[in-house]
Amino acid sequence: MSKCSVGLLALSSLFLSSAAIAQEKIKVGVTATLEGTYTVLGEDGMRGHQTALNVLGKKIGDKELEFIVASTDATPDSAVRAVRKLIEQDKVQILLSPLSGDEGIAVKNFAKTHPELTFINAASGAQETTYVDPAPNFFRYNMDGAQWQVGLGKYAYDEKKYRKIATVGEDYSFIYTQVFGLVLEFCGAGGQVTNRQWVPLGTKDFASVIAALPDDVDAIYLGLGGADAVNFLNQYQQAGGKAHLMGGSIMIDQTILSSKGNAKNALVGTIAASGQADTWEDPGWQKFVKAYQDAFPPNKRFPSPSLLATNYYGSTMALILALREVNGDLSNNQSKFKAALAKIEIDAPNGKIKLDSNRQAIGTNFVTEVVDDGKGALFSKVVKVIPNVNQTLGYDPAVFSKIGLPSRTVPECKKY
Amino acid sequence: MAWKALRMSRFVERHPAWALIAIIAIAVLLWLIFAVWPPGLEEAIGRKRVFLNALFNGITLGGLYFLVASGFTLIFGLMRNVNLAHGSLYLFGGYVGYAISSATGSWVLSFIVAFILTALVGVLLQVIVFRRMEGQDLRQTMVTIGLSIVFADLMLWACGGDFYQIQTPNWLIGPIELPLITAIKSSGEPVYLRYPMVRLVIFAASVIIGVAMWLALNRTRIGMIIRAGVDDRDILAATGVRIQLVFVAVFAFGAGLAGIAGVVGGTFQSLSPGEDIRFLLASLVVVIVGGMGSIPGAALGALIIGLAEQLGSVYIPTYAIVVTFLIMVLVLAIRPQGLLARR
Structure with a gap:
């Protein structure tokens, strides 16, 4: 536990310091598997997320997005622990989480206990997450494993x-x-x-x-x-x-x-x-690859973005575009934002993505x-x-x- | 050796039934390894190749466990301190080995440097920590748990959460054919077992280290001092032996072994945060099964645990993880001092 919290502190303080100007903020919690078997996947996911912020910016009208990162290890309990911490301690309003399959099912179930918040799946791809008893406030902009x-x-x-x-x-x-x-x-x-x-x-x-x-x-x-x-x-x-x-x-x-x-x-x-x-060869994909490569020095990234980077990019993109559509309005249990998320169609690097009635991607x-x-x-x-x-x-x-x-x-x- | 043969024959006289069962079990095992399996048997428990591979994997994994656990048990045997930071020494040695092998490209050099550096850490641990709290088991245990957490944090800070693999040198990559027939082709041509070279080399190395350690303990003057220290260190100190020096040397050697094991583990598996705990747990189980403080016990325990893990993962994959702990529970229930403990 202690090692993860040290990492968290360091990471979150990084993000805090970059957004130190006094203005109204929208707090978003992000989780990635920065420990265990899937560490490299989590790290590249975060690179995709960062690339999206570089391309789209963090401004929503006169508000600014603030991201707080928490680490998981691909187990469902680590994901729920990280999400709880983000909600209860850091008071985030929106979650971009999680990365891995079992985590997804657990976070979806947890999402039901916080119907007022919005959960945007970052990259997880188990079918059950959106197919069985989906949570009305859980949105997935990547396809599932099948x-x-x-x-x-x-x-x-x-x-x-x-x-x-x-x-x-x-x-x-x-x-x-x-x-x-x-x-x-x-x-x-x-x-x-x-x-x-x-x-x-x-x-x-x-x-x-x-x-x-x-x-x-x-x-x-x-x-x-x-x-x-x-x-x-x-x-x-x-x-x-x-x-x-x-x-x-x-x-x-x-x-x-x-x-x-x-x-x-x-x-x-x-x-x-x-x-x-x-x-x-699609120009949108090539543009994304270029943005990814430009964002990090060659020894701190892969030659080309991984599926996780692409998924984090796509979900961050959906989050920002939908927020801009409602001009950052999170009143009334974020209902306008949720409605915008449900019907938004994003032009992701890996093709157009829209959601079905279970809020699951078609792509x-x-x-x-x-x-x-x-x-x-x-x-x-x-x-x-x-x-x-x-x-x-x-x-x-x-x-x-x-x-x-x-x-x-x-x-x-x-x-x- | 004579007393061993004597003990063996006495065992046969006292427990004829057990001896018979043991002989039959060994005969069956040898038959399973050397004979060509009849089709009925292959249908019942799968192909011979799978069995032989699992058996060999178990033995070679046991070799790795032995390297880690022998240092642990040696330190415990002499100084009665349970060093719960032993897993950290393993991981540290692995990271050092990785740094050296990727910087110089030399696999052999990485062993030497890893041994020396982890041995140095061991010396520091003994001099700075353990000497201050001699004979206070609980304090030592708590301090080493604390240290293992601190080390894990430091290594995470330095090496990140990524996993590393030490490059196997080219001459060790690939399989070799062993003169064991796994099947007969329809043309009558025998198919021989192909087995990864690197695992055999590593196993051979751990056997050599084990035998050398046994010889050093039983045939040399230093070994005699250490054995005397295990039995009664106060009397030993009273005879004029500089006991603290012996302690430091043993601690350094045990730690160095863990470092070597780290390089081995990094070569045929991989290194990442969390491996320290995994190997601490493995060596605890090995030592509990084999008997605290006994080198042959560590070898036997490592073999049993390695085989249980590998055969378990093939034949009962769902319960493979439980098997190891079941063995530990059984041993604790029937022979709580461990299989080969002296007392």
């Missing part, structure tokens, strides 16, 4: 001719959601998922997991992130693994593709799907393939762009609800 896998199953089956795959994933809600999206599409196309292995978040020793990977499959899908993904790749290299790989949205991401060492080279040629692609998805740029840096190259992906993945809502909620064994491998 939406981020749209296109991957079909591409693997039709183009790569994979017929049988196995999955390895971290044992929590976001990866369940990712595997949910993958299995639904891959099995729907006629493929088979023979084995689903789950490892605890923060696993260090993957040697036995790697040994247990089946060898009679065409490809192995990796749903890992942060330190876990790097540990896995390192030990996979040491064990001499050579299977075809497929990747989840935080596996094939700059947080992993620009990690130190050469274990990541196993990922060249890996197909994946995510809410972004590093080499997309664009990308199928990608990892390429080496010739200088040893790895990037995800666009293979396919899929616009207008909604939370039911194009299924009829009634059919979709019968599939069940993402878990270790749901969905079954069949055509729904």
Whole structure:
């Protein structure tokens, strides 16, 4: 605890000092995973947030935004603790939180105990957060894990001719959601998922997991992130693994593709799907990449923003634009602000985003393939762009609800 | 060695049933390792490759645990102080190793520097902290808990929350084939076990360190002094041995071992805040299972815990974390002094 509070103090005093002019302020609390397995994800998320502030500014009419940052470690209780602290001690009015799947579900439930405040999801992507019993004051401007896998199953089956795959994933809600999206599409196309292995978040020793990977499959899908993904790749290299790989949205991401060492080279040629692609030529995306690169020196950032930076950018953008629309009016339990958030359509770097009736994003998805740029840096190259992906993945809502909620064994491998 | 054989035969005479069970268990294990599994068995408990890998991983992980826990148990055995900052020494050694290996590119050098620097920290701890509160267990425990929190903060401040991995030297990357058959292809060609080279080297190193420590303790004059100190340090001091010097040396060596273990852990796993607590907990469990203050006990405990973790993560993944603590509870219930403790 003590280490986190020292970091908090330092961080919050930084933000305080930058906004020391006496004028009316709107206090916003931000959480990111600045500890534990997902540390690099949290750090890059904060870079995306900062980039958005550089581009859009912190002024809302004659008021100024003030941000207070709290650290979490991807566990739900750490997220609720951080959010409580921001609300009760720092008296924030708006929250930009959280980053990770399980955190999202916990913060959404917590949001119901503070109906007067507004919660804008920063980057978390578990399906349950907005699909089951959504909180009326919780808004999510990024797609969920299943939406981020749209296109991957079909591409693997039709183009790569994979017929049988196995999955390895971290044992929590976001990866369940990712595997949910993958299995639904891959099995729907006629493929088979023979084995689903789950490892605890923060696993260090993957040697036995790697040994247990089946060898009679065409490809192995990796749903890992942060330190876990790097540990896995390192030990996979040491064990001499050579299977075809497929990747989840935080596996094939700059947080992993620009990690130190050469274990990541196993990922060249890996197909994946995510809410972004590093080499997309869209001018809006390129502009964002440029702004990100200009905001930080090269050794303090990734060569290109990660999915987390993009998500934090998008959610910060929605927050600022909606606040400007109502001219910073937070009266009457922030009702005007909430109404503006619900109907705003943002021109995010990774495509247009609007919300459905559950306040869940409908956006664009990308199928990608990892390429080496010739200088040893790895990037995800666009293979396919899929616009207008909604939370039911194009299924009829009634059919979709019968599939069940993402878990270790749901969905079954069949055509729904 | 003769007394050991004698004790063994006495054990067989006294507990013939247990001895039979032990012999059968060893025979089954050897068969599982060397024989080609019949298809029925593969269906029942999975492929042989998975089993062999989990077994080897357990043993090599045990090697790492032994490196951390042997220093811990050595310090406890001689000075009766429970150094709860031992995990911090592990992480510190790892960070030092990372800094050295990324600056110079030399893996071997990182071990040497990590050993020396953590040993120095150990000396400072002994001279500044422990000497002032000799024989006051509770105070020592509280102070070392406090120190471990302070160290964790300092390291977080210096190295950040990021995770680091020490680069494996090129000659250790990749697997080697072991002469153990995991399966027979339909063409009749045997498939041999491929196993990561780096883990074997690290395991071999920990065995060498373990044996060297055992020899040093049992066959040298310094070892004799240390063993005498474990039994009765007041009498030892009365015979004119400069006991404080011995304490400092042992503390430095134990701390240095933790530093080396940090480099090892940073090579085949990774370093990040929180690892200090994980390894402190692991060495506590290892030492409780093996017996406080006993080097062979630390080796046995490390082996059991490593195997339990790895076999558990393959065969009962959901409950893998519980297995380690179940073993600890069992040992505490049946043989509270630890499996190989002398008293």
